[in-house]
Amino acid sequence: MTPMQKLLQLPVNAMNMVKTAQDQMGQQDEAKSPVMTPDGGNHNWYNGEPNDPRHIRFGSGGGDQEERAHLEEGGGSLSSLVTQPLRHDDLKEMLDSNKDSLKLEAMKRIVAMIARGKNASDLFPAVVKNVACKNIEVKKLVYVYLVRYAEEQQDLALLSISTFQRGLKDPNQLIRASALRVLSSIRVTIIVPIMMLAIKEAASDMSPYVRKTAAHAIPKLYSLDPEQKDCLIEVIEKLLADKTTLVAGSVVMAFEEVCPERIDLIHKNYRKLCNLLIDVEEWGQVVIINMLTRYARTQFLNPNMNESLLEEGGGEKAFYGSDNDDDTDDEEDKEEKEKKKTEATAIVKRKPYVMDPDHRLLLRNTKPLLQSRNAAVVMAVAQLYFHLAPKAEVGVIAKALVRLMRSHSEVQYVVLQNVATMSIKRRGMFEPYLKSFYIRSTDPTQIKVLKLEVLTNLANETNISTILREFQTYIKSNDKDFVAATIQAIGRCATNIGEVRDTCLNGLVQLLSNRDELVVAESVVVIKKLLQMQPEQHSDIIKHMAKLTDNIQVPMARASILWLIGEYCEHVPKIAPDVLRKMAKTFTNEEDIVKLQIINLAAKLYLTNSKQTKLLTQYVLNLAKYDQNYDIRDRARFIRQLIVPTDKSGALSKYAKKLFLALKPAPVLESPFKDRDHFQLGSLSHLLNAKAGGYQVLPDWPEAAPDPSVRNVEVITLLERVTTLTSVPEWTKCSSREKRKEKKADKPFYSDSEGESGPTESADSASDTASGSESGSGSEESGSGSESEESNEESESASEEDEEEEGKKKKKNVEKIKARKPVPESESEPSSGEDVKKSEKKSKPRIGSSESESEEDDDSESESSESEEEESEEESEEETKKKKKTTASKPPSKPPKKENKKEKKEMSLLDFDDFDPAPSPSQVTPLNNFLSSSLVTDLEGLSLTDNVLSPTTIIPSGNLKTYELLHRITGEGLSVEYCFSRQPFSPDPHMVAVKIQFTNSATSEAKSLHVEDAKLQSGMRIKEFPEIEVLPAGETISVVMGIDFCDSTQAANFQLCTHTRKFFVSIQPPVGELMMPIFMTENEFKKEQGQLMGMNEITEKLTLEEKCQGEHAVVQRVTTAANLSRVPCGSDKECRFAGKTVTSGSLVLVSVVTKEDGAAQLTVNCEKMVIGTMLVKDIHQALTQ
């Protein structure tokens, strides 16, 4: 007893050792209770009676040994349960103690036991008590334990339920999630209703993480109690509508496990899933893509419909023909293809196939995932393309699949299996990557064989010589299984490609002289098959092989040769009897399989050439008659009766010739991967070529497409968009941004035309006609005239509505101009060059004209375009094509606007930070035309967008750009705009002055406008504007606030509060606004520039845009882009500017040296390299556009 208590503190191992020793000493004081009552009291009981006489029961030798064996093995079986209490006493005690550290230690040891696969179930009562432990670490381990053993000890597990239920109500999302996770994992049937309730509740939890956990819990509950299916489907339906990427993967997983047949649940979410896909985590992507593949197969038409109709015909032909389907004889193949082509075109003419835009959406949104690092994702996309894409597009997956071949050998194995299947159907796809399938001597055998399979599938007339040369190398390998496979592959190439049949045959014949028997044997077998195809031409080979019988010892090969000679004995009339003669001699020593073939040969010869071989046959049959093997005896008896005419067997012997010399069809050498593609590629079933449990059959394409409108969710989409902007973290939005971008890329035409068209670049969606009116305003000299004509043609579609809007707009314009005019005037142009001012004046009228579109921007851009973009995207491709035909250069009204939007998104992406829910107003919406255009350039500088995508001209203007802070609609009537006034902020010179203009367009007055709760990056500061007490309806008021951006383009986020509402807003400065002009002399400038060399100097060569080649234009554009002042300079070839950053006062020096033909060199010297680089980009943009 006392030594035991000491031992309690020892680790388990030590305990075991001691225990064993004790056992040997015969001190068997283990608990002998056959059924342990799993409560704490038990241990006292047995400690109290250490010398329980019942141990005698185990005294007999066998039992003792058994006992010890279990101890050493560490338990795990039921009988060892009996001995465990002793070993676990220490653990129980530790668990009962008050110290967390002891508990933790005990739990760690218990979990280690579980990990090692040892049974720790008897500790359940002791462990479950700690479920409510305060210590998070202990708690976690207890959870781990519970999940493992709750199923076995259901009653006791119930004790823990209340803890989880409490956890489900916890304010901390992680605790809620983990409580749900454990609750749903413990697999105790009795709590099904509780689980159901918890899942339902969690499905509408605020936190996406908890909702994700709920999605995970669904299949768990379903497997526990399938009767809950209906309820669960409801939850799934609800979660499917969830808009966060976090949930999407998990809920689709649940969908697949619970109700994969309820494809109707997907309709409404289809587009959303497609759009979210790129941001879902990898594992979810795989599941979603696989599910969408099935979905698409039920909802869309076969894009290869026309071909496949023909294919069926062709396929049938191949099936009945002698060869494999795609590898049919090449000429045939070609002809067939041509026929197909012509027929196909005919069909196309008859019934044009138009791909469903949703189908296209899926293909487009999955394509970038081919670049995933996760092999499973790549494979999933590959199979999607294989099963869903038009033939012409499937090719894109080849490259990605080939890339996977460099991965781990297991990945290679799976990928090669799939490539093998694909390469049968679509050989052309992998042909360019032929060499990637070359085999290395270090590859594992299974990989080698698969690569061989692929190479064989890829072989055609053009590459066969390379492939055969490669095969030639493989034949010399040491891996004999592989060599055999190679020879078979050569055989298959030979059957598939008629032209090389002779070559292959000869190559194989050469192999007959190989030293390795296996090689020879395999070659003989393959040659036999090849010869069967056209025996007449190859009597010499048969002769050659006949000679080999002397050397070849491999029974299979000998048998093959004999069969060949027998089969084609007419072709070798001289040799055949001789071979039989030789064989007769060695008959007794041959293997059974050879003996059978000797009998066979004898019989055939007897039938064709009985004169010469009669005696030999008799002899052979006699030998066989007394053979040890009954098969051979039987065969001999049977053949004798057949061929030797006797009285008894008259009936059959008549047919002997027919029986023996019937024409045998040539064997078909075909790929084992043929027709495997009826399984969904990438699936386990495909790999095993057998249906695995739970495999969802890939449905065939429907005859007619089901109603596509089921996927329409316009209204919801719109709402969703709005919410997305606020609730979804920034980065998830990149998908939509990227999508737009892609769309852009699809329309090179637009961006081209942008090059020519000056002022219309930021016209809004409805302004096709407006561009015409703009040109009418006459301020723009170039380009616009021609555009207006075209625009008239172009705008048929939009013009009707537009006209109305235009009317409205014009009215607004008037107001706008009034409202705006003071702004440019009040502002002081810092660089104070005369020319600048002049040009500014010049540009003023145009401000008005360009504003004609601006107001519309506010309304339509942010919302209507967003809602429309989903539909328009799909159409856009077709549309553009049409448009290309009709108009040579369409005024690029729509695209540039989109571009602006895109830029905006990008900007917000850059300043992304993780705790800020960046509300929609932070997306700066350009207020008027020319302003937004230069905004684009600014942002472009930040976001490094491609030049091609950006507008080419900027209206020269030194004016302020106004950005939107709060949209009228989001702000419930209150619209807020801001601009960087470029005036020093008097209360604090280190702040950038931001002028904020409130317009109350609501019917009621807004009260107490103020700033609150600024969430700023460290170092940033805000000087709030004084609270505006009342803003009457329809009034506009301007205030100035100061922001210290710390010389970064990070956005300043804060709340704008009215008496009723709070709005999250953010202000993001273009880099050019982070500085203020300083005055310098030329010498100073040179001196300072000299000090800021090297790292701090950034030089860029550029070509000035035509309109920008004058000095004035340069100056003006630079000062527009950045708040700098001009430094006088002697040369008119060079323009210099100077400024300093607002916060740190670092110098910013810019010089532009112009050369001939518009070439120029831009140099920026700045201590802050980041600012420097960004500035270079901005200015570069400003000068070249």
Place this chain on the structure above:
Amino acid sequence: MINSLFLINPSGEIFLEKHWKSVVSRSVCDYFLEAKEKALEPEDVPPVIHTPHHYLISIYRDKLFFLSVIQTEVPPLFVIEFLHRVAEMIQDYFGECSETVVKDHMVMVYELLEEMLDNGFPLATESNVLKEMIRPPTILRSVVNTLTGTSNVGDTLLTGQLSTIPWRRAGVRYTNNEAYFDVVEEIDAILDQSGRSSTDLSTGTTVQRSWKSDPEVKGQASGVCVCVCVVCKLCYDWLTGTTVFAEIQGVVEACVKLSGMPDLTLSFMNPRLLDDVSFHPCVRYKLWESERVLSFIPPDGNFTLMTYHVNAQNLVAIPVYVKQSISFFECGSDGRLDVTVGPKQTMGKTVEGVMVTVHLPKTILSINLTATQGSYTYDNGTKLLVWDIGKLNPQKLPNLRGSLSLQAGAPKPEENPSLNIDLKIQQLAISGLKVNRLDMFGEKYKPFKGVKYITKAGKFQVRT
């Protein structure tokens, strides 16, 4: 999806098991162990095994088998990829992935597995997220832990803060902000001896003709003759070999230790070189597509930013050539080996770490070689000859020559062994890829940036 996971060591002992659904008896591994017995090499064990009630999907990595038990249909790559992720996670946490490491950190590995899967479906596989939940061990912490009795389970867990970016943990702070990028390129190549064409199957017609002319007798003879000749020719062929196949695979490994939420943009001087790329999930795909820049918010710490394949149209510069002849005399049990390695296209850099590995035929009894540079080791059990050359000196080419003796009576080996070459060139990306610049947005500090280029031999094989 994934029902259970077993870790099995090469001798077949199951030393860790984890179940995510109902417990599957470990006897299911017997099917696997059976297959393992059959396979000659551990790599030859089929990755997917079909048993009556389960499917076993396994990977072999770092001398360990990771065996997962599956009950229903699941994409096999999904499981394989996940298993590799587990191995990587162990490596990431404990520095290496081996049996001892797993046994030492049994509880932690178990907890990690618990977090990585929920009900068999991956839950958290990003290292950054996991590290927030379960902190990796450090020496200091393990000392502290033993003293204070706490463990490595994150206690920050309950802040309720979840990073909105799945791969990056929130609130990263560093005093030194650094970002390092390693551009590592590997040359995969198969080099061949030239002058081998006479044995080509494709030119078999010539043989056939000579054969037809004298069908009965000479046909056979000439066939044999050709083969013999070829062997002879190969024996004494000192040509440097032709390239059968060569390509460059690259990977950009990053070690980013930046505070806050930096948004990085990495651009290349010549992105057109890149033919095929795959990215870490953090990279914005579309931006790459349109502008060929890598724009990303990086995970914290080490990660693989991208892997790429260099356009196959560009000819691959092979940095070394190998002159070799391994020959066995027809009569007598003797053979000779002579290998010379020399620099070919090295772009003016030194080739380092050159190593030649040869799997000699099984019939070799012993070898007696001398190396002019470096040293060689030979394991008679595995017949593995490794010649470690080190730095390549263009003035004095390293050479290894000597005699090989075969087992008495053994036939001359059929095939000459192929040579596997290992090499390394510092400060050079053989494709010529260059990082142009790295810009950071979203944070104010100036990070320290560094790029390193290395070229290595990948699967570089010289056929003989």
